[in-house]
Amino acid sequence: MSKSISVHGLIKDAGGASRIVNKRRESYASASSVPDPKDHIRELADALHPAKMTFKVTDIREASPTSRTFRFESGDGHIPVFQCGQYVNIRLKIGQSVLSRPYSISSAPYEARGENPFFEITVRRNVPYLVPDYLFENVHVGDVLEGSLPFGNFYWEPMRDSKEIVALAGGSGITPFMSMAKEVAHGKMQGCKLTILYGSVKANDIVLKDELDAISAECPDVKVVHVLSDEPDWEGEKGFISKDIIAKYSGEDTTYMFCGPRAMFQFVEKALKELNVPGRRFRHDVVNNPGDISKMPGYPAGTEEKTFKITVVRGIHEDVIDAAARETVAVAIERAGIAIDTHCHNGECGMCRSHLLSGDVYVPESNDGRRMMDKEMGWIHPCSSWPLSDLKIKIPIM
Ligand code: FES
Known part of the structure; x- marks a missing residue:
């Protein structure tokens, strides 16, 4: 009985598939040769998820x-x-x-x-x-x-992360931890304990100091430790957020979360390795694009002062714009007044994913969030790609 049903099903499937193929052939044959400037699937997706x-x-x-x-x-x-x-x-x-x-x-x-x-x-x-x-x-x-809309993968996840959290922050990288401190103080993070090690140069540089200190004083589950690198009279922790300081404020099973400048990330990552912190216990926000691309390994010397032409293709439109070698392709496109869909602006989210039709770009390894197949098929993230020659690039229609 079951065999006859499956054979019948297969014949039905084959018949259905061949009807669809014929229908498609008819549609292609009768379709206009003028490209449709509208992307109907994208329109529907936008309506459902603005x-x-x-x-x-x-x-x-x-x-x-x-x-x-x-x-x-x-x-x-x-x-x-x-x-x-x-x-x-x-x-x-x-x-x-x-x-x-x-x-x-x-x-x-x-x-x-x-x-x-x-x-x-x-x-x-x-x-x-x-x-x-x-x-x-x-x-x-x-x-x-x-x-x-709110976006990003940098958040505490109860199924994966420990309830003992040490946040490592630098400069304006304190902002996600301000959000977290408030949430913990209101009992919204399932009994988490949060210690924030916040590195600044001088006391004046500390962002949100009054609010952080008020929460720390009122809530036993939130502790804020300011670490200052250039304030000789500071009575708290001094210097950088070193291996010793991290160890001093860590528990038995700690999840470390980092948000701050690129140079600090490298310093902290090294310290955590030396403390034998397993990779699964270290979460970090997007690593910022390098400030000076000419200092990155493998960047061709002498290119940084050049200017290139980028042909930007959007549907049936083409614009030719100037791009300085020191700016990313996305910044050049934005500067020219062309809207390009971006979220993270540091190569991670894939929102700006575009097809490089010709030319060469430099992509720093630390900000290369592309899938392997995308790399092979000539896709780039313009927000983390620097032009090395004239380019032709096809960006998504917004
Ligand atoms: S905006 Fe996120 S990868 Fe370009």
Whole structure:
């Protein structure tokens, strides 16, 4: 009995498949030769999972002499669910450029629920960059901004991570741990104990110091240890977040989470190796792109001062833009006022995945988040690719 059913099923399947093939052939034969500028599948996906949200600025306050916290309420009715450690990508039109930059959410998930839901980002302006400068100078309470939904893989996961957490932070890398500290203090992280080792140069550089210290004073499950590298009169920990300091504040079974500058990541990673911390106990946020690409291993000497032409293909449109060798392909595209879908801006998420049709790029190993097959088939992440020649690149239509 079962055999006859399976044979009958196979014949039915074969008949169905051949009808579909014939139908497709007819569709191809009768289709227009003019390309359809619309991507219908993408339109449907966008309707089901919107790629962007709008948010209204409701408060701006100082988080340090060089940092500000921006509070937002949703412009779309609700704030999507997020986890401590995730980020939103703020998108801004500055002059002719369309720029976007990721910022970790510094408020807690529980604050995005309840009667007056909000979320916050904390932005540091210690070097001249277009996006922080613009946020500080031009964004005011009442303004409405646009950005991505919360995104990112850097969060505590109860099935995988220990409840004893040591956070290793540097500079504005404190923001995901601010979110986590608030969540732990409100009993929302299943009995976790959080110790934050926060490295800064001087006391004035500490971002969100008052809020961190207030939580640390009130909640026995959150401890904040400031480690200062250039403050001779500091009475707390001094120097860098070394192997000895990490060991001093670690428990028997600790999960380490890192967010901070690229140089600090390398230092901390080495210290954890020396402490024989297994890889499964070390979680880190996206490693920032290198500041000076010409110093990276394997970068061809003398290329960094050149300028190249990039032909950017979007559907049936083609634009030719200039690109400095020192900037990523994504930054060159944004600077030219062409919108490109980005989230992490450091090579990890794959959101900007594009097809390199011709030319060469340099991709640092530390920021190469491509799958092996993508590398072989000529796909790149423009946010972590630097031009080495004139390029032709096909980017997704937004
Ligand atoms: S924006 Fe994440 S890989 Fe390019």
